[in-house]
Amino acid sequence: MSEAFKMDEAQPRLLDETGQGLIGEPLDRPEGRLKVTGQARYSAEYAPERMVHGVLVRATITRGRVTGFDDSAAQALPGYLGLFHGPRFIRNPAQGMADEAPCQPGESIDYHGQPVALVVAESFETARDAAARIVVHYDEAPGAPVAPDTGEIEENEKRKSVQGDLEAAMAGAAAVVDAEYTTAGHAAAAMEPHAAIAEWRDGRLLMHGSLQMIRFNKNELADALGVSPEAVRILAPYVGGGFGSKLGISSEHVSAALAARALERPVRVVMSRQTVFDAVLRRTETWQRLRLGADKDGRLTAIGHEDRVSNLEGEGFAEPVSAATRFLYSAPNRLIRQHISRNHRTPSGSVRAPGEAVGMFALETAMDELAEKLGLDPVELRLRNIPERHPVTGQAYTARALAESLREGAKRFGWDQRPETGSRREGEWLIGMGMAGAGRSNMLVPSAARVTLSRDGALVETDMTDIGTGSYAILGQIAGEMLGLPIDKVAVHLADSDLPGASGSGGSFGASSSGSSVFLAARKIREILAQRLGCKPEELKVSGGEVSGGGTRAKLADLLPEPISAEAKIEKGKTAESHFSAGFGAHFVEVAVSEVSGEIRVRRMLGVFGIGRVLNEKTARSQAVGGMVWGVGSALHEELGHDPRTGHIVTRDLANYHIPAHADIPRDMEVVFLPERDDQANPIQSKGIGELGISGSGAAVINAVHNATGLRLRHFPATPDKVLAGWADGR
Missing domain, CATH: 3.30.365.10 (Aldehyde oxidase/xanthine dehydrogenase, molybdopterin binding domain)
Incomplete structure (x- = not known):
């Protein structure tokens, strides 16, 4: 990876000068037809060979500790493969094995509905029924505060800001408002439920996950599993909404990965809509x-x-x-x-x-x-x-x-x-x-991308996600605009953690951050083209398969005896300090x-x-x-x-x-x-x-x-x- 580009000063408006006519246009999403015809494969739709199914067991108390599990009733179900919980794997009836396999979250219960274990079976229906038969024993701590005005109240010093004298200013104002407002809690409730399919191949985890920020999720998952980040690969080519609820990994990802490692079989965990509501992060009231x-x-x-x-x-x-x-x-x-x-x-x-x-x-x-x-x-x-x-x-x-x-x-x-x-x-x-x-x-979040230009067109590669926001379209438009290509000559490969790490989708920073890294990588290619043509980069024009500048003109294909590949990364710099x-x-x-x-x-x-x-x-x-x-x-x-x-x-x-x-x-x-x-x-x-x-x-x-x-x-x-x-x- 070359040195990152830092935003230290105002930037020239190169995209106003390229003249290709792609930027800003209301172009269709290249994956749109796949989505509306049901051909776009979301995480839960992958089905590796020998895949089995997991269903989360969730707490029925508000606060306390798990003291034990009884899966004897579940064992009677044909196809039941085992129960994962706490720091160990209880039993695998099919293989008669017991193994250390810590499962997130742990044994401490902090809210009603918290995932505490994972049941795995040959079919989803068996796993669902087995989960209902699991008996969880608790040491319950009654009287846990559950209303906003009943728990311990602490001041958040990080958010405190005082300037001047508010009380005096209010007393001397010509008109004042002093009112209380309340807002209810909200759920993200993305259309696609939270899902994970975990498979281990030669000691490396392949995770199909519904996630928004793969660069970060890869490290989170590696940390949870006790492996190096290089031992984790996440794929999320299509994500059906997130709205913040899929920013980080959750119980389905960790439990699926651990069960898959213990069973040596792919494990699929998909949350029901009800589980999404009460076991995934909410917006506070x-x-x-x-x-x-x-x-x-x-x-x-x-x-x-x-x-x-x-x-x-x-x-x-x-x-x-x-x-x-x-x-x-x-x-x-x-x-x-x-x-x-x-x-x-x-x-x-x-x-x-x-x-x-x-x-x-x-x-x-x-x-x-x-x-x-x-x-x-x-x-x-x-x-x-x-x-x-x-x-x-x-x-x-x-x-x-x-x-x-x-x-x-x-x-x-x-x-x-x-x-x-x-x-x-x-x-x-x-x-x-x-x-x-x-x-x-x-915000501008560190983001990297690789762009490759060949005689056949351009390829954009980054682990940026598309959660329904149009990343495939936008990144293709930026590359096409910079390299003088029609949009159908630009391919965009996203959401693979083996690709350069992008900002991910969140905080409304995705398009600008990942788009800037694509822009910078394409700008490097333009500099190489200018060098080969013999003109200054600022003189270069690329359009219609031709390259011109400095009084010289050539076919783009003639300047590409081999593909040109460039990688770039952007991160915030001095402008983030001087400007808001x-x-x-x-x-x-x-x-x-x-x-x-x-x-x-x-x-x-x-x-x-x-x-x-x-x-x-x-x-x-x-x-x-x-x-x-x-x-x-x-x-x-x-x-x-x-x-x-x-x-x-x-x-x-x-x-x-x-x-x-x-x-x-x-x-x-x-x-x-x-x-x-x-x-x-x-x-x-x-x-x-x-x-x-x-x-x-x-x-x-x-x-x-x-x-x-x-x-x-x-x-x-x-x-x-x-x-x-x-x-x-x-x-």
Whole structure:
């Protein structure tokens, strides 16, 4: 691997000069036909010879320790192969063996539904029935706290930030908001269930796994198994969604690998939908207090954002609820503080747009409340409070289209036609408009790729994943644009851990990070072509099978007596210290609220975004729409329900955990990308989009409900019962 390219300064806009016409175009996904015809093979669909099936056994207590297992009833089932648990393999009736095989997780129980063992059998049905027959003995610790306000509460010092004097600023403000908000827990619930197929070949593990970040997952799995990373190969060519739930390895991967090693047979472990819900990381519920103070001209003088989240004891993750509050608006007096409730629910972790997705509910609804108190248009309030530099770090912003998004969105949506609160009616339906700002931090994660150019075309190789976001299309477009090739002459091989290690899919950094490494590798090839042609790299033009520059022209094939292969890696550099990069935008929504039932219907949505260079307009729009739909779900539908006695998730499938259906989403869903280049973000001047779409969109829905009804709803999701209760209480 050559030395990594570091982002130490603004980058030239080479992709504006290549002239191939691929970048930004709404090209179809090259794997799309395979997916819609059922030919794309997902992890659970591989079936190696002699494969057997595993089903997880899960805890039926909330807290305690496993003291023993009894598999005698399972042994009576034909095809039963054994039970894996704790630090040992109990029994393999087929081979009469016992072997040391530690299985993750261990014997300590921290939440109801925690995987504690794996049953393996010749068929899935036998494994499922055998798992139901396993008797697990526990030393139970009763009275474990399961509600957010019952466990130990600790302050998260890493998230604390104090500037000026918030209390004094609030006391002297011309208008203030001091309100509490809550958001429910969320599940990622990706369409493809979590799955693993493990097979050992000559001492090396081959894992087909539904995973988002293979470079990291390879090392995690090696560490869990006690082998070197070189002894692990992960394949995940197609992943049916992740949304954060597949960022790291989980019990299915480790248990399948250990069982396969002990049995010397491939083992398949696929979680049921119910297991996915209550044994995979959830988004925490939140309690938030927002305090805003402003002078008579609508300039913020104070911002306070305090929150409480939850997780298991010892877990390092805490939802960064105040992420957007730190950079979106200016105020000289600021207090940001977080507390963590240590309770015994399913562990919490990253779910799409961690931080901004839930934190902006409070921030953007509070901004709407403040605008009303000031008698100021909500768009204008936000425009007056855009900071010149990052309010906490003092960094300069990279390209930032917040103001333009607000103005363009208001113009396109017809914001000047917004009715007076509660004044517009269509029969039983009250009609209103709402808006919110959008912001999501943009990251550059180390990423590598290899590009090979031959007379037949180009090949892109990297272990980057495609979780439905369009990686195959985007990386092919970048290589084709750089090397003057039509898209059908570029092959893209992804998601094999033996390939150069990419950023993976997460945090909306995948396309920009992995795309930059492909760009840099292709740029090296361009430099070699320029050298062979005898011109300077900046003079080189490649198109239509010809290469020209410096007054010289040649056939591309003539410069390729043998293929040219180049590998490149990118990582953040000095610009990450001097500049703060984020995607910005604005959401506008129209709703109708039934005065009879309290039902809320979203009638129109508009999202206007600045995301740097758009790499593929079709996949970018798809990501934006998906985020906006998720915003609707968070505002109106999604809510994890827990048994108050055990903490067990009771909304364990898509029948009981409500998400938006087609009838809940308007046809009139418009996405606008503003022309933008972010020269400090990365060499291809792009930024993430998927999580920006969810950031603020839910708050825009809630603000529209207020404009329609006059109700201030602060506890989400805003289900019909809360609307009716608000009217009944005179709120």
